[in-house]
Each structure stands twice: as C-alpha cells, then as structure tokens.
Amino acid sequence: MRRILLVEDNEMNRDMLSRRLQRRGYDVMIAVDGQEGVRMAQEESPDLILMDMSLPLIDGWEATRTLKTAVETKMIPIIALTAHAMSTDRDKALAAGCDDYDTKPIELTRLLGKMDALIGALS
C-alpha cells in the first residue's frame, strides 16, 4: 500500500482529501503544520508528500527546501498544493524543489494522475 503524507492545516480539506485517498487504497498520514510535516517525513519516509504551501510554523516552501536538501528525504516526491492559481506559484513551487504542483480546489482525477506519474499507479 502506498504511504502518503498529507501536510495540510485546514481541518476540512485535510479530512476530505485523506478520506478520498483512503477510499482509493492509499495509506494516508497527516501533519497539520510544516514543522510536523518535516518531522514525519524524516521519521516515516512516505512514498509521496502532498504539501500545502500556506502552513503555520514553517510554510510549505521552507519545509520543501528542508526536505529536498537532506540526504535522507530528498528522494521523496513532493506535490505542492496551493490555493493560488498563478503560474508564478507553480514556478516558485518547482524552484523550492517540489516535483509537481496542483491547485485548489483539488480535482481528484488530475491529482491522482500526478501522483501516479511520480510513484506509479496502484494495482
């Protein structure tokens, strides 16, 4: 089972997305801020991280930079999730080290396609 770390501070969006991913067979771990996200990524080594960018304590940009510069976590794919739809935010996410980028509202089929491209489809 693919293990996903969802880093998201909004309770409703966290609950909704984790339920939808669990229904599709993913094992979803939750972090509610950037600091917890970095710690859990280091401790749990998930297959992929879904990283909201607007987070308390450490924002998603800094958390991504931290994970992508550490030897033990730099290979974990990270998809940035943001409420901003501007192309500059996509460029900013990729510059921080994110492997891909998606915008809210989440279109699940589109997001699953990006996840599959990075870690392979669930059989």
Next chain:
Amino acid sequence: MTEIASDESAQHVLPCGLVHDLRSPLNAILGYSELLIEQTHDAGHDEFIPHLEKIRAAGQQLLAIMEENFQSC
C-alpha cells in the same frame, strides 16, 4: 464575457486575497460533495445522488465564475 468581467471595479470589490480565501471552502464543498456521491452510491442510496450532483454543479459553477473573472489572482 460577463458583465462583471467588463467592469474593472469588480477587481476592487473582490480583491485577490478574498478570491484566494474562497478557494479553501470551495475545495471543501466540491470535495465533500464528490465524496458523498461515492459513499451514497456505495450504500445503495442512489436516489439522493441527483441532489448531491446539484451541490457539486453549483460549486463548479462558482469556481468557473472565479476563474473566468479573476484569472490574475
């Protein structure tokens, strides 16, 4: 183009910060309505699905309005 898009003052009525803030609750409305459609179908209560589809369609309509008129946000 809709009337609101042709009115530059609309950008001042709905600043980018507000448009940004609308995306999170809209994400919840669309996501939960889609989740409920799936769960309702699984539970064998397909008679409720048309109502849930209307919630989802209204959310998608709101998203389309935002994206059409506030692309710079």
